[in-house]
Amino acid sequence: MLLKDKIALVTGSTHNIGLAIARAFAREGAKVIVHSRHQEDAKKIAQEINGDFFVADMAQPDQVGAMFEHIGEKHARIDILVNSVAHSSKPGILDVALEEWNRIMTINLTGYFLCLQHAGKMMKKQGGGSIINISAGSGERSSPGGAAYSVSKGAINALTRQAAVDLAPTVRVNGLISGLVGTPIGQKDMGNRKPEYDMIPLRRIGRPDDVAEAAVFLASDKAGYITNSILPVDGGRLNAMGSGSSR
Numbered sequence: 550m551l552l553k554d555k556i557a558l559v560t561g562s563t564h565n566i567g568l569a570i571a572r573a574f575a576r577e578g579a580k581v582i583v584h585s586r587h588q589e590d591a592k593k594i595a596q597e598i599n600g601d602f603f604v605a606d607m608a609q610p611d612q613v614g615a616m617f618e619h620i621g622e623k624h625a626r627i628d629i630l631v632n633s634v635a636h637s638s639k640p641g642i643l644d645v646a647l648e649e650w651n652r653i654m655t656i657n658l659t660g661y662f663l664c665l666q667h668a669g670k671m672m673k674k675q676g677g678g679s680i681i682n683i684s685a686g687s688g689e690r691s692s693p694g695g696a697a698y699s700v701s702k703g704a705i706n707a708l709t710r711q712a713a714v715d716l717a718p719t720v721r722v723n724g725l726i727s728g729l730v731g732t733p734i735g736q737k738d739m740g741n742r743k744p745e746y747d748m749i750p751l752r753r754i755g756r757p758d759d760v761a762e763a764a765v766f767l768a769s770d771k772a773g774y775i776t777n778s779i780l781p782v783d784g785g786r787l788n789a790m791g792s793g794s795s796r
């Protein structure tokens with residue numbers, strides 16, 4: 550088992566990608582703290598994987614702080630943090646309302662920052678740890694619309710790079726860029742449309758487990774010499790220059 554007895558917090562872990570990561574970590578022997586805004590969902594998943602759970606709104610710094618106090622009191626350490634929550638939006642730069650912009654930055658960016666800061670302090674004190682920030686291709690390449698979401702994802706990648714240097718050599722910090730994944734966000738909106746399919750060299754949209762297996766690797770000691778990396782798990786889409794559907 551790659552994560553035996555590790556204490557791992559996966560934020561946004563009751564559905565889709567976060568859930569797949571929580572399940573994969575548990576399968577590899579970790580004690581996972583499941584996080585959501587919804588108590589019943591979090592409790593149910595925690596029971597399923599024999600983990601712990603905590604309910605917190607990422608837009609409320611005191612609730613985020615309380616989550617890490619709980620982890621300190623109950624588990625006395627944190628070995629792995631995966632930041633996976635996200636709030637998305639559709640408008641482009643000219644149409645996004647300031648309130649919506651601020652809400653997305655608060656949840657997607659400041660939420661990641663706060664968790665990273667709390668976990669990073671605990672990890673430095675205990676002498677080690679691994680942090681993974683989940684991002685999106687739109688943080689590295691532009692496409693029309695979704696302005697606030699895309700900018701927040703680009704900023705998350707900058708946060709990953711900055712934190713990797715500030716927390717070295719004790720704590721490893723890496724990013725995962727998820728491609729189009731067959732979740733309600735990925736499948737329903739985009740995954741079955743030919744133009745998007747054509748842009749993926751591996752010719753399929755992703756599954757939550759694709760991202761989860763990469764997270765297991767990055768969290769584990771097998772990635773002991775990897776920090777400050779941002780790994781696309783996207784069937785090759787981000788770095789492809791127009792892929793075409795000839796095969």
Ligand SMILES: NC(=O)c1ccc[n+]([C@@H]2O[C@H](COP(=O)([O-])OP(=O)(O)OC[C@H]3O[C@@H](n4cnc5c(N)ncnc54)[C@H](OP(=O)(O)O)[C@@H]3O)[C@@H](O)[C@H]2O)c1
Pocket residue numbers: 561562563564565566567584585586587590605606607608632633634635636656683684685686726727728729730731732733734735736
């Ligand atoms: N699916 C894709 O195709 C795709 C593509 C690129 C990147 N990604 C990234 O992968 C990650 C997971 O995506 P997903 O598709 O699995 O998304 P998802 O199912 O929508 O999960 C996002 C989670 O964020 C949580 N969340 C949202 N606002 C919150 C808040 N204020 N406080 C606390 N939690 C909050 C929700 O938790 P509750 O509602 O349970 O509280 C939800 O479970 C995200 O970072 C996303 O940007 C996904």
